[in-house]
């Protein structure tokens with residue numbers, strides 16, 4: 001494969017990639033904190049509708065292990081979360097801005113009147129500037145899309161979709177539960193109603209090499225999406241993937257150096273306009289089986305930044321996508 005080499009040497013603040021932090025500071029003037037909210041949802045991949053076991057890597061928290069308790073109202077969850085970051089906030093309350101993030105399980109998988117209630121409660125909170133909703137592409141029916149379009153007229157709405165990989169054999173192993181065309185169609189429908197889409201991709205999936213990962217990234221790059229989360233595969237206790245690992249069926253996981261190389265290559269392939277929401281994992285340390293080096297998030301981030309400088313590289317350097325904007 002040959003790549004176009006771009007001469008622009010882009011910088012976004014002190015980073016060589018278009019980080020979410022940078023983007024938020026450009027728009028809102030200061031840091032915008034993400035508040036993880038729990039709408040008490042389930043997932044069709046867990047409740048027996050598609051499967052009862054969930055994705056092979058998914059822990060009990062439904063990939064939302066840091067989210068708040070669903071027993072509390074959305075307003076109370078927001079106020080609790082604000083207290084947690086109170087020490088980091090500026091003295092001027094006008095600077096306090098938050099992304100309300102519905103993280104745990106599948107957050108458009110519920111009765112419409114309930115979705116309406118929790119999303120309006122979140123978006124109408126005066127300190128919330130963006131509503132971000134993690135869900136599955138097969139849980140975005142017309143009624144949900146109508147609701148999202150209405151919410152998007154109040155404040156920006158982001159939808160986060162866990163694609164993980166474009167490779168169907170890996171997707172089947174993961175028990176993702178939907179084929180690629182379902183994802184593709186959801187992205188285009190969301191784009192047609194003006195919703196920003198953030199795509200999650202997992203690096204280090206069993207059976208996938210760097211070329212496979214870059215094929216996923218090149219596909220993502222061609223879509224009309226606004227953000228990407230690059231996530232190392234975390235093998236967690238209590239998951240089926242964890243069991244496979246403990247029983248010796250996953251002999252190898254990515255080393256730190258391999259992960260750095262994968263992430264930087266992904267960034268080089270991603271177009272400059274795509275906002276990078278994450279370049280490390282963020283799993284619960286108490287459940288982590290492997291790779292153990294990933295628990296030192298600061299070290300991983302520093303090493304990515306340092307290596308990008310040493311290689312004199314940047315996001316979009318090898319972007320050959322013909323992306324739809």
Ligand code: SF4
Pocket residue numbers: 043044045046053054055058059062063104105106136162
């Ligand atoms: S779709 Fe999300 S919440 Fe559902 S099983 Fe998979 S990772 Fe877990």
